[in-house]
């Protein structure tokens with residue numbers, strides 16, 4: 109019998125995901141002020157196609173049509189992020205009721221369609237005014253985040269099934285402040301590690317504020333995790349893989365789930381760049397969470413000697429290896445090494461150079477294959493005893509792919525940015541059929 113949702117637990121949650129800056133547009137509407145990504149897009153050379161989020165998928169005006177699309181596919185959950193620059197536009201202080209009203213309507217619209225709202229409180233669009241005061245390098249921003257989180261949760265309440273504090277602290281800290289490919293585009297390891305620590309602190313501060321609201325919503329965080337595989341069994345490759353795993357995964361998993369930074373990586377970094385950890389910070393950061401979101405896309409193939417993957421390896425349009433087995437391996441490892449809450453795959457998906465064919469359809473067979481193989485890997489993990497409770501496809505719509513602008517398409521629904529026409533891709537039609545439970549004869 110081909111893989112079907114019936115192979116999964118009957119209460120396994122199937123959803124799709126987006127993020128505010130990537131789809132909303134309306135960048136200057138209803139009180140929203142600039143985020144660091146508006147600033148970053150305006151810096152020449154930062155975005156490969158020179159684009160920005162001013163219009164994006166115009167979801168701010170087309171949200172009802174987009175929720176109808178989710179419903180038409182039979183998905184029962186939708187993960188989306190709240191734009192801090194709409195809620196408290198200057199980062200601290202005055203609340204913008206029009207911003208809250210937008211998400212209030214969105215949440216009610218989802219519930220009216222039988223779709224569970226799952227909120228990410230921060231998916232990278234920091235108010236620029238806070239960046240002007242040091243951004244996440246400034247410990248005060250952690251406290252501003254907790255205030256913002258409390259404002260959102262007080263308004264949306266437990267209509268929202270889960271609140272994730274952050275999407276991918278590794279991207280917010282390392283990718284954005286050490287590597288420099290994302291906003292604010294710094295290349296400073298000491299700054300990046302200070303950012304990471306303040307995100308861990310902010311997560312803990314926000315958790316405390318949300319717990320105090322006594323919501324029934326699940327509270328957690330979303331981490332991008334990339335399992336590292338040594339290219340060979342030699343000592344140099346195994347050491348390099350352990351380092352990659354430590355810097356990319358354990359530096360974020362351990363503070364949240366163990367209340368400590370991994371010792372080997374702490375020593376590797378050295379005193380010059382280590383963050384200033386104050387008493388109580390890690391106790392706050394490691395408060396119990398109800399769920400951990402895992403964003404998985406591919407593995408890291410680690411070679412100290414520059415060995416590359418073999419001929420015939422499959423890649424997506426991002427140049428990421430298609431490696432579904434890595435999802436199962438990652439989840440089984442998490443289950444082995446950590447005391448886990450409920451797990452959700454909060455992002456998994458692929459970019460391919462999709463086009464609308466003459467028949468008006470988008471025949472994205474590679475994406476369907478990608479999803480099928482990763483669903484199977486997720487099922488393998490469930491059958492291995494991993495507490496995996498759901499899976500969100502990245503992404504509902506083609507959208508603004510950060511430094512790649514609109515040149516990479518991750519959606520299961522195609523967007524023609526010139527007309528804003530949505531076209532359901534073959535992969536979405538496959539997903540709809542996968543989700544259909546045959547009615548008993």
Ligand SMILES: CO[C@H](O)c1c[n+]2c([nH]1)[C@H](O)[C@@H](O)[C@H](O)[C@H]2CO
Nearest residue numbers: 127275276332403405455502509518
């Ligand atoms: C290594 O991939 C990361 O885990 C990752 C991939 N992705 C992400 N994180 C972000 O959460 C999304 O906003 C991106 O659109 C999406 C696709 O690039």
